[in-house]
Amino acid sequence: MTHATGKVVGVNGNLVAVEVEGQVALNEVGYVVLGDQRLKSEIIRIRGKRTEMQVFEMTRGIGIGDPVEFTGELLAVELGPGLLGKVYDGLQNPLPELAEQAGFFLERGVYLDALERGRKWKFTPRASVGATVTRGDTLGTVPEGIFEHRIMVPFNLQGSFTVEEVAGEGEYAVTDTVAKIKDERGTVHTLSMVFEWPVKRAIDAYVERLKPADPMVTKVRIIDTFIPVSLGGTYCIPGPFGAGKTVLQQITSRNAEVDIVIVAACGERAGEVVETLKEFPELIDPKTGRTLMERTVIICNTSSMPVASREASVYTAVTIAEYYRQMGLNVLLLADSTSRWAQAMREMSGRLEEIPGEEAFPAYLESVIAGFYERAGKVRLKDGTIGSVTIGGTVSPAGGNFEEPVTQATLKVVGAFHGLSRERSDARKYPSIHPLESWSKYPTIVDPRRAGYARELLFRGNEVGQMMKVVGEEGTSTDDFVDYMKSEFLDAVYLQQNAFDPVDAAVSTERQVHIFDLLFDLLASSLKITSKDEVRSYFNALRQRFLDYNSAAWDSDEFRKLEQEIRGMIDEKRGDYEQAAKDLMAEITA
Amino acid sequence: MRKVYSKIEDISGNVITVEADDVRYGELALVQSAHGASLAEVIQLSYNKVSLQVFSGGRGVSTGDEVRFLGHPMQVSFSENLLGRIFDGGGRPRDNGPALEENLIEIGGPSVNPAKRIIPRNMVRTGIPMIDLFNSLVESQKLPIFSVSGEPYNELLARIAMQAEVDMIILGGIGLKYDDYLFFRDTLESGGALSRTIFFVHTASDPIVESLLVPDISLAVAERFALKGKKVLVLLTDMTNFADSMKEIAITQEQVPSNRGYPGDLYSQLASRYEKAVDFEGAGSITILGVTTMPGDDVTHPVPDNTGYITEGQYYLRNGRIEPFGSLSRLKQMVNDKTRKDHRAVMDGMIRLYAEYKESLEKKSMGFRMSDWDTKLLKYGYLFEREMMDLSVNIPLEGALDSGWQILADCFTPDETGLRTELCKEFWPKKSDGEKATA
Ligand SMILES: Nc1ncnc2c1ncn2[C@@H]1O[C@H](COP(=O)(O)OP(=O)(O)O)[C@@H](O)[C@H]1O
Ligand SMILES: [Mg+2]
Secondary structure, eight states: OOOOEEEEEEEETTEEEEEEESOOOTTEEEEEEETTEEEEEEEEEEETTEEEEEESSOOTTOBTTOEEEEEEEESEEEESTTOTTOEEOTTOOBHHHHHHHHTTBOOTTOOOOSSOSSOEEEEEEOSOTTOEEOTTOEEEEEEETTEEEEEEOOTTOOSOEEEEEEOOSEEEETTSOOEEEEOTTSOEEEEOSOEEEETTSOOOOSSEEEOOOSBOOOSOHIIIIISOOBTTOEEEEEOOTTSSHHHHHHHHHHHOSSSEEEEEEESSOHHHHHHHHHHTTTOBOTTTSSBGGGGEEEEEEOTTSOHHHHHHHHHHHHHHHHHHHTTTOEEEEEEETHHHHHHHHHHHHHHTTOOBOGGGOBTTHHHHHHHHHTTOEEEEOTTSOEEEEEEEEEEOOGGGOSSSHHHHHHHTTOSEEOOBOHHHHHTTOSSOBOTTTOEESSOOSSOHHHHHHHHHHHHHHHHHHHHHHHHTTTTSOHHHHHHHHHHHHHIIIIIOOOTTSTTTTOOOHHHHHHHHHHHHHHHTEEESOOOHHHHHHHHHHHHHHHHHHHHSOTTOHHHHHHHHHHHHHHHHHEEEEOHHHHHHHHHHHO | OOOEEOOEEEEETTEEEEEOSSOBTTOEEEEEETTEEEEEEEEEEETTEEEEEETTOSTTOOTTOEEEEOSSOOEEEOSGGGTTOEEETTSOBSSSSOOOOSSEEESSOOOBOGGGBOOOOOEEOOSOHHHHTTSOEETTOEEEEEEOTTSOHHHHHHHHHHHSOOSEEEEEEEEEOHHHHHHHHHHHHHTTOGGGEEEEEEETTSOHHHHTHHHHHHHHHHHHHHHTTOEEEEEEETHHHHHHHHHHHHHHTTOOEEETTEETTHHHHHHHHHTTOEEBTTSOEEEEEEEEEOGGGOTTSHHHHHHHHHSSEEEEEETTEEOSSSOEETTHHHHTTSSOTTHHHHHHHHHHHHHHHHHHHHHHHTTOOOOHHHHHHHHHHHHHIIIIIOTTOOOOHHHHHHHHHHHHHHHOOHHHHTOOHHHHHHHSOSSOSHHHHHO
């Protein structure tokens, strides 16, 4: 079948109007031919013979009458071994390879293979000739870093197939034939290790979706203990500029206890990706002994790169995440920032002259955001293994005001909300997640009742703090003041965490549980102190020790020594458990 | 010779529409009217209708005026001859020197491949404690001064420019007051920096469309010098004028505004300029210092808001001082671990205490009794503002750190500072009246 062709009849920014000969589909890819350059584009509206395309490149130089060649294919990514460690733009163009060819600048119209064609992979067959297979079934495996990369029946092959041939053990390039399978009508399909999948469709080759319940440990105390995320869950991080969204995602991309991390740098600063790009190949993941880069894929479509490929970039990212999920792995997708993606939609919608919704965002904003987060999930695959995609997206609300369309649409669909606060970041209280306003529907890694008790204390402390602003310290009872100081203390030594301290930056579940228990005893007890000044200096001294303790390596001599000191200080002033804590402890032991 | 068109169909604001063939998106044309010639840029094509943005404005253009397409997009001459020269927003000489025609380069070129970027690593020292100690400026950073009008932002910009160790300076003036232009010229001249400076100055009385060219021209030239190994500092003042010009044009084109009249692509437009800041491996660099005035002192106004999301921090200028809150250098952690080992701790600790001081100040203003702790904080805040925040203070970073410890020791015991014990042991000044403060 020959594909449609067309001619440019209009140019407006990155939107090109084309008159088409032949049949075309929404989201079909076409190329605007400009001399010896071919500029990749996607159909985003069809009206009779006139279609509108978003061009994924700068449109300067395009003229009326320039030819357009359609491909008959939807916008898709290549899936196969060799994705890990790669740095792609929003359309899966490999950036380091592009740099080798084009130098410092992003030359338009250059599209390279996403997966290296020359590289050989050690294939081990899994399926036997004669077996019946369906999409997603494993035909063989190749080792990719520490993972066993499954070579699967492409997800777009519907129906059941009989295996005709499988390649023997050996070294193969991604495009070499590794299997032949026959469908019910007798047609034989030749399969290599690579296939394509349209990015805007969720991969659904699994048996069922499961409820996310196991923690996705981030090693950030305030998150894991108070506003946790589960494997297969979703969460968002809205916050004004400079509050710490990107740093929080960077920390998470390093430390999160997942198999694979997909970093989608969507429409923000290029410099921030560079840090990840340059540092990850040097950083060793203590769990695997391999570099962090080997478990990471970076999709990088930063703010000065074409806005249409920014729109596509989050889909490219989530499709790659889903692909690895199909291998029974836990994948974390971090998108920074989903607002830039929404703005890309807004720019296109404006050029299409669609009727605008709030703040000129398109009317379909909410459903598109919901559809994106819906691609997260924990699934049971056909072979019984479990895989998951967890999605965490930052939101950059205009004016730092959460009452705006993107934040609101996101809050409706995510399972946890990590709201960053300007007040806290101004006071250098990092991570600046607001401990009272943030919430999560997922289970904590510590004892939930005690976590609840501690959270209550934070609310109580805040109340007293507010009250003190009105009546002053002198008008506050010592008991209230103690509650206030306890909550401030919990904030200083537990909620806040020093991302630049080698030890404090990442706190294991074991350590979190350990120090939380230690803290709980203090927080839940009355104190044998009567004057406020004494209370203040007690907590000051304790905080000092505790910060040193937080920087001491787990279970080191220093750690044990400081812990002993701290326990001493606590025991010296600690009275009985407060009544509420007594009830709680009785309930827990019962 | 290309065809000349003499039937302008539509004139709306600064945009004219002609029927023409063989025109390319982004191409330049020359519009010849009774008031002289002006360049214009193709901003929309629809069949044979071509919309152009006229640089000197649509006013005075008549429907019978001639439009001649030039077959190329906007260009600027690039050579060493630019140094020491002063041009307007369209690249024409504003001094009495000759117009430059050699070695023309396109402006608004493609962005740098992120994979080719390197991690910034050189601190730019300014002698201003609120910058060097608390928010270090880094080579290749893009960073605006957020300010209300009336603040000495241009003075601050000039002072940093004079003190920073760079090879050359490009001043991009956007809607610059004529007096401010003269101020920059005189300051750079008396500092002996004129011969390594290039001016592209659009003043408040120049045509508004031309203001849109200033960042692109300045940055295209900067990029070429940087590729030749030069450390270039680009000053852009005032980027709010740039955004306002975009707004005005978007409105005349009847685009749907997103926020207070600004176009929906404000973020992308600003980003494509600021992202030109770069450190080229094996060559030079571009550092961008901008000014963003905040209408109504409102940091949530779309221009400062979008800017803050793009730039690598901002210096918040208020009451003649760089405010610790709101100010931020996002690249500081790239350099402040290589200065002195107490740098980060002093930086964090002093700001935290300053935040507490502000709380005590609030309590005091409400008439509450000041506790011992409040009293200490009040003293601390006073010293901090005098020794650190005052813009007349001009000391190297190390001096500022020592002065920081002295202030802490004058007001607190080591425990009260929240600084790690081992640092206090090493840096706490031996003799202090800290005891007195506690008494
Ligand atoms: N956890 C943290 N610890 C220390 N500093 C932080 C932390 N998070 C953010 N910061 C500081 O705040 C700056 C801005 O953080 P960033 O994550 O880039 O903000 P956002 O993405 O919300 O605009 C950083 O450059 C850093 O100086
Ligand atoms: Mg960010």
